Amino acid sequence: MRQIVNRSNGGYDVLEVEEVPDLQPEEDEAIINVKASGLNFADILARKGQYPDGPDKPCVMGYEVAGIVDAVGHEIDDSWLGKEVIAFTRFKGQAEQVAVRELQLFEKPNRLSFEEAAVLPVNYLTAHILIEVMGSLQSYESILIHNVGGGVGIAALDIARHIGATIYGTASKRKHNFLAERGLDYTIDYRNKDWSEKLMDLTDGKGVELITDPLGGKEWKRSYKALRATGKLGMFGISSASEGTGGGLGAMWSMLKTVVQMPFYHPLPLLNKNRGVFGVNLGHLWHEPEKASIWMEYILKGVEEGWINPHVDTTFGFEDVAKAHRYIEERKNIGKVILVP
Missing domain, CATH: 3.40.50.720 (NAD(P)-binding Rossmann-like Domain)
Structure with missing residues (x-):
């Protein structure tokens, strides 16, 4: 699979797309084939070395994805296999595959595209x-x-x-x-x-x-x-x-x-x-997954009722991640910028 790697603190040249082996699930994990990944201002700050909660470099950023569950570990309900989902990710979401635990998974609303769904988390x-x-x-x-x-x-x-x-x-x-x-x-x-x-x-x-x-x-x-x-x-x-x-x-x-x-x-x-x-x-809310689940279900209900309508400004391929960073930094976006593999 391919993933976007932030090699060090700096400008756009520190972002690279690299090929790594496909993921295999641990017993309590599901593997998602990512169709859309969110880009947030925290990713910009992390690239520059201004985000204290960011992982050590080199790293793969990304807090949210939408995609299809491709594999599950023994402790995960296998009814998730093949489902279109959205998920929170504690980094590593800007990749073609990501491993998550079951509490991080939610079914994607049918009326939303993968790109729109990745706006929600x-x-x-x-x-x-x-x-x-x-x-x-x-x-x-x-x-x-x-x-x-x-x-x-x-x-x-x-x-x-x-x-x-x-x-x-x-x-x-x-x-x-x-x-x-x-x-x-x-x-x-x-x-x-x-x-x-x-x-x-x-x-x-x-x-x-x-x-x-x-x-x-x-x-x-x-x-x-x-x-x-x-x-x-x-x-x-x-x-x-x-x-x-x-x-x-x-x-x-x-x-x-x-x-x-x-x-x-x-x-x-x-x-x-x-x-x-x-x-x-x-x-700093990863220790409150039960609350996050309640909040996310409320948001998904809002999608179903029609008063939540995520807006995607534009999408960028992984190879154009530097352009995506620049686009956000120059305040050009109206709504969300999404990365697609």
């Missing part, structure tokens, strides 16, 4: 935890979704629409028409305007009850200030650390600068302002 699970599990967004409240045109952003838009909340979002101008058609109430062009000033104008100076923020650094300070009473800030990424395309000292300096700019939240101001802050990191 990371993007929709992250958005569900941010908005419903920890954010507790209500229909009479409002939400600001940063980077609403990205993979998690569009997933969050679907979920907030289902709840019935008023939705604000930051995105570049070229994405506005698509997002309006998708159901976004108010779009803020973060490239040409101060998003916080615009948000306050739109909300008569009140702010919003929930903000989902993957930016990090000083933006978390501004997001916190834009919360209404009883509001919550959900932090789930540090994409502002990704400046330039290479790794090395430049990447380390960018990460350090982002970390230094991050705010500290003291309990007393939180009490006095009736605000909350929380973080979401899927990579």
Whole structure:
């Protein structure tokens, strides 16, 4: 089989496609022939050496796949054989085959293509935890979704629409028409305007009850200030650390600068302002597979009911993985970027 290998920290030239022997299942594993694999911003940070949870190099990244079960170990129900599935993967998903345990497997909804199904595990699970599990967004409240045109952003838009909340979002101008058609109430062009000033104008100076923020650094300070009473800030990424395309000292300096700019939240101001802050990191939830299964079943029910509709911006073959990384870094995607073997 072929797999995408990240050889070292650096630019696009550290990504290679290599041939390795086909996988054989352990007793508690299923082997999936991968038809589609997700690409996430964490993969970009990992390539540059900015992702502390990433595996040692050389490594194969990838957190989610869709494909067909080809083999199972003795401890796995053999009814999975031949089924179209989606799965969480703890890395190694950007390959033609991946080995997973049964709790990581879910049947693929029939109405979704393999590419669409591969959007669900990371993007929709992250958005569900941010908005419903920890954010507790209500229909009479409002939400600001940063980077609403990205993979998690569009997933969050679907979920907030289902709840019935008023939705604000930051995105570049070229994405506005698509997002309006998708159901976004108010779009803020973060490239040409101060998003916080615009948000306050739109909300008569009140702010919003929930903000989902993957930016990090000083933006978390501004997001916190834009919360209404009883509001919550959900932090789930540090994409502002990704400046330039290479790794090395430049990447380390960018990460350090982002970390230094991050705010500290003291309990007393939180009490006095009736605000909350929380973080979401899927990579640190592997010890909660039962919860993840419940959350994923809820998302699959949303697909069945028609209010969850994953959007794939484009696909890249494995041999074009460097182009895929560049495409995301240049913020060209509206929705998910998928790698296909």
